[in-house]
Amino acid sequence: MSYMKILVTGGAGYVGSVCVEFLLNAGISAMVVDNLSEGHRTAVDDRAGFCRLDLGDRDGLLRLFQREKPDAVIHFAARALVAESMRDPSAYFRNNVCHGIHLLDAMVATGVRKIVFSSTCAVYGLPLKIPIEERGETKPINPYGESKLCFEKVLRWYAEIHGIVPLVLRYFNAAGASERYGEDHKEETHLIPRVLQVALGRRRSAEIYGNGFSTPDGTAIRDYVHVRDLASAHLAVLRREQPCLYNVGTGEGYSVLQVIEMARKITGAPIPYEVRPARAGDPPRLVANVHKIRQELSWLPEHSRLAEIVESAWRWHRTHPDGYQDRED
Numbered sequence: 027m028s029y030m031k032i033l034v035t036g037g038a039g040y041v042g043s044v045c046v047e048f049l050l051n052a053g054i055s056a057m058v059v060d061n062l063s064e065g066h067r068t069a070v071d072d073r074a075g076f077c078r079l080d081l082g083d084r085d086g087l088l089r090l091f092q093r094e095k096p097d098a099v100i101h102f103a104a105r106a107l108v109a110e111s112m113r114d115p116s117a118y119f120r121n122n123v124c125h126g127i128h129l130l131d132a133m134v135a136t137g138v139r140k141i142v143f144s145s146t147c148a149v150y151g152l153p154l155k156i157p158i159e160e161r162g163e164t165k166p167i168n169p170y171g172e173s174k175l176c177f178e179k180v181l182r183w184y185a186e187i188h189g190i191v192p193l194v195l196r197y198f199n200a201a202g203a204s205e206r207y208g209e210d211h212k213e214e215t216h217l218i219p220r221v222l223q224v225a226l227g228r229r230r231s232a233e234i235y236g237n238g239f240s241t242p243d244g245t246a247i248r249d250y251v252h253v254r255d256l257a258s259a260h261l262a263v264l265r266r267e268q269p270c271l272y273n274v275g276t277g278e279g280y281s282v283l284q285v286i287e288m289a290r291k292i293t294g295a296p297i298p299y300e301v302r303p304a305r306a307g308d309p310p311r312l313v314a315n316v317h318k319i320r321q322e323l324s325w326l327p328e329h330s331r332l333a334e335i336v337e338s339a340w341r342w343h344r345t346h347p348d349g350y351q352d353r354e355d
């Protein structure tokens with residue numbers, strides 16, 4: 027695949043930056059398109075091209091495709107916060123569906139067929155069966171999950187009508203860091219970085235959003251997958267020539283309390299916590315069945331033990347206590 031050139035939307039964000047680094051290390055060239063609304067210019071590997079552009083800019087996008095002539099697209103760009111989507115659904119449907127359609131139209135106009143799409147376990151809503159299989163019912167309980175499911179459906183029709191080849195990855199919870207790139211969001215909402223901010227002395231105590239879930243310790247359970255493993259799943263799926271869809275997780279779930287316990291062990295910090303009300307739209311338990319991706323892509327998570335995830339995130343946050351420090355606003 028060394029001839030390949032990939033156009034990567036959202037490549038300055040958390041998962042995108044690690045994936046771009048991974049692609050480049052594999053000899054694939056990458057052109058990052060990002061409006062830097064959430065991502066960072068310094069999170070884009072020097073070996074990649076960069077274009078600051080909003081996917082809402084239809085014409086700019088078309089010109090970019092005409093100029094760059096990519097072989098395929100990896101589409102990370104999105105709004106991606108469950109709680110925010112419960113307050114502002116419009117932003118989620120506009121960015122995650124309408125702007126995605128601009129991207130597909132530019133692909134159709136320039137003859138680019140393959141697109142890897144970052145979908146999410148939030149499409150499953152409150153799953154009836156755990157671990158969750160890809161064929162499980164999709165019934166999102168927040169606009170974020172609904173917007174991703176909508177775009178999966180749009181992709182199906184573009185495949186049927188225009189011959190687009192959608193390679194859909196439904197990630198579970200991305201976590202951890204590479205040596206160079208980690209998680210730095212404007213307002214951090216994700217559990218692991220927030221807990222590590224307590225260990226760094228940046229936050230007084232951790233917060234547990236709800237301890238009355240129907241789980242063994244009452245706190246919510248998630249399937250945490252290392253961003254480096256997510257990156258390797260993208261490389262693996264790019265080999266596919268037909269539309270496909272996979273869960274990307276580990277098959278193991280950890281509760282919020284277990285994550286805090288692991289962070290205490292790794293950082294040596296006491297990490298006190300307070301219990302807060304559960305967040306709107308948060309399911310109690312999301313754990314992947316990963317049989318399909320193992321079977322069909324021979325993909326296995328290699329770095330996703332909870333200890334390795336938290337260790338790598340801790341290393342990154344300790345070396346970047348103020349994140350990338352390149353915010354303009």
Ligand SMILES: NC(=O)c1ccc[n+]([C@@H]2O[C@H](COP(=O)([O-])OP(=O)(O)OC[C@H]3O[C@@H](n4cnc5c(N)ncnc54)[C@H](O)[C@@H]3O)[C@@H](O)[C@H]2O)c1
Nearest residue numbers: 036038039040041061063064065080081103104106144200
């Ligand atoms: N982080 C997770 O746990 C997780 C889980 C499941 C799915 N996902 C999906 O993976 C993708 C990446 O997630 P992330 O955690 O890296 O998010 P992120 O917010 O760190 O990265 C998203 C990037 O997209 C850019 N962007 C957003 N809207 C844009 C637009 N209109 N035009 C151009 N650029 C735009 C942002 O500036 C940012 O750099 C998202 O699609 C998200 O829904 C993430």
Ligand SMILES: O=c1ccn([C@@H]2O[C@H](COP(=O)(O)OP(=O)(O)O[C@H]3O[C@H](CO)[C@H](O)[C@H](O)[C@H]3O)[C@@H](O)[C@H]2O)c(=O)[nH]1
Nearest residue numbers: 106108146147148199215216217220233234235246282308
């Ligand atoms: O300070 C915190 C932060 C989070 N949580 C809890 O920890 C769990 C994990 O929360 P995150 O915010 O880290 O992740 P989410 O599961 O909410 O969201 C992630 O998974 C979603 C799918 O459910 C989406 O794909 C989204 O993009 C991705 O960030 C949730 O139960 C949340 O309520 C806390 O208790 N305290």
